[in-house]
Each structure stands twice: as C-alpha cells, then as structure tokens.
Amino acid sequence: MLHLSFLKQFTRLAIGSAKVQPLNSKNICTTAVLPFKISDQLWAEPMKKKKKMDPAIVKAREERRRKKIEKQIRRLEKNAKQLKPIDELEPPLHVLDNLNTRKRIPVVLSPAEVEARALLNKEWCRYKRQEYMANVAQVDRIMRAQKRALDQLYEVSEDLYNEAIMPDLQLIPYSIVGPYATPPIKNYDSPDGEYIDVSKKWGN
Incomplete structure (x- = not known):
C-alpha cells in the first residue's frame, strides 16, 4: 500500500493540477497535461558471475x-x-x-623479304592515294556540273531556280514502315539460356 501522504501529494500535484475536460464522442483525451505516464520496461537478467582466469592464459x-x-x-x-x-x-x-x-618461334626475315614487303607497302600506299584523288575529282566534277546547270536555269527562269535550290523537306524526316523482326515461328520452344547440369545424381 502506498503511503497516505504520498497519495495526497500525488493527487494534489498530478491530478488536481490537470483541468478535467469532458471527452468527445471518440473517447480521446484533449487535455494538454497527461495525468498518468507509463515508464519503459527495462528487462534485464542478473549479471553473471565473472570467472576467475589465470593471468598467464x-x-x-x-x-x-x-x-x-x-x-x-x-x-x-x-x-x-x-x-x-x-x-x-x-x-x-x-x-x-x-x-x-x-609459344611460337619468332620468324627471322631475310633482307630480300624485308625489302619486298617494304616495296609492297609503298605500292599499296600509292594505290590508296590514287583512289582517294579519283574520288575527290569525281565529287568536284559533279559539283561543277550542278553549279553550271543552276546558272543556266537561273538565266531561263528565276522561279524555277528558286524551286530547284529549295531543300526537299520530305527527305529529311525519313521514315520507313516494315517488319521490325522476323515473323514468329509456330510452336517454337524458346530456350532459357545454355547451362550445364553439374548436380550430383544419387542412386535409389
């Protein structure tokens, strides 16, 4: 049993100082001061007795x-x-x-073979240079012919010249409609990756 003076003091300080207000329909307390509080439960076990060990160990x-x-x-x-x-x-x-x-044994080339490979490399470089120059010359001929044709068209009709130099907007947003993939194969069982079963099999 609690002491009577402790009960009076608890009643005067905790409960008496709180203003009791009527509860609403949901039975929720709306007072600012909580009259009662529950402390946290601190569960613990008794401390184990320490075993005395040899200092050498x-x-x-x-x-x-x-x-x-x-x-x-x-x-x-x-x-x-x-x-x-x-x-x-x-x-x-x-x-x-x-x-x-x-490991492969390194091949030792003779001086004649080294000279032949160097000449072949030079011949290949000359061929590629001639091919590049021919492509550049062909592009220049096409551009000169185009400019000559536009100049003659301008002398004939300025309206046709403006139509000719106008960019074709239908070629820029290029789109094509077609199958995105091969048609599906009927009754095709799709494999779920390749794997090797290494699980052990035990006899009955």
Whole structure:
C-alpha cells in the first residue's frame, strides 16, 4: 500500500493540477497535461558471475591476438602496391601452364623479304592515294556540273531556280514502315539460356 501522504501529494500535484475536460464522442483525451505516464520496461537478467582466469592464459590470448593482427598488417603492406586483378583480363591457368608449348618461334626475315614487303607497302600506299584523288575529282566534277546547270536555269527562269535550290523537306524526316523482326515461328520452344547440369545424381 502506498503511503497516505504520498497519495495526497500525488493527487494534489498530478491530478488536481490537470483541468478535467469532458471527452468527445471518440473517447480521446484533449487535455494538454497527461495525468498518468507509463515508464519503459527495462528487462534485464542478473549479471553473471565473472570467472576467475589465470593471468598467464589471458596474457597468452592477448599475445596471439596481437600477433595475428600484426601478421595481417604485414600482408596488407606487402600487397599494397599490387593492383586489383581483373578477371576478364586474367588468362586461364591451363593456358599459363602450357605457355611454353604454345609459344611460337619468332620468324627471322631475310633482307630480300624485308625489302619486298617494304616495296609492297609503298605500292599499296600509292594505290590508296590514287583512289582517294579519283574520288575527290569525281565529287568536284559533279559539283561543277550542278553549279553550271543552276546558272543556266537561273538565266531561263528565276522561279524555277528558286524551286530547284529549295531543300526537299520530305527527305529529311525519313521514315520507313516494315517488319521490325522476323515473323514468329509456330510452336517454337524458346530456350532459357545454355547451362550445364553439374548436380550430383544419387542412386535409389
């Protein structure tokens, strides 16, 4: 039982100071001061009794932990300058094992072969230059013929000249309507990717 003086003090300070207002139809308290509060439940278990351990064992554990951390630090410092490997650029291990057998012997070219290849490279360069110059000359001839035709058209009719130099707007927004893909095949079972079943099969 609570002490009578504590009840009077609690009633005078907490409940007596709060203004009691009638509740609304939803039974929701609208007072600014809450007369009662519930404290949080702090659940805890009794503290376990610490076991007394030999100081030598504790010291040995700390020494092992310290050596392990130092070993990890040395390993990180050793590999600090190494870049992170990229799996896509790393060759397979079986290729590295057979690298000596797969290595080709470098071919030693004779002076005559080196001279023949150099002459062939020069001949190819001359051919490509002649082809480029021929294309440039053809474009120049087409542009000169076009300008000559427009000049003659301007002398005949200025209206036809303006119509000829007007850009064709129907060619700029080019659009085509057609099949976007091949037609579907009837009763086609689409594969769900390729995979190799490596699961173990156990006998009955």
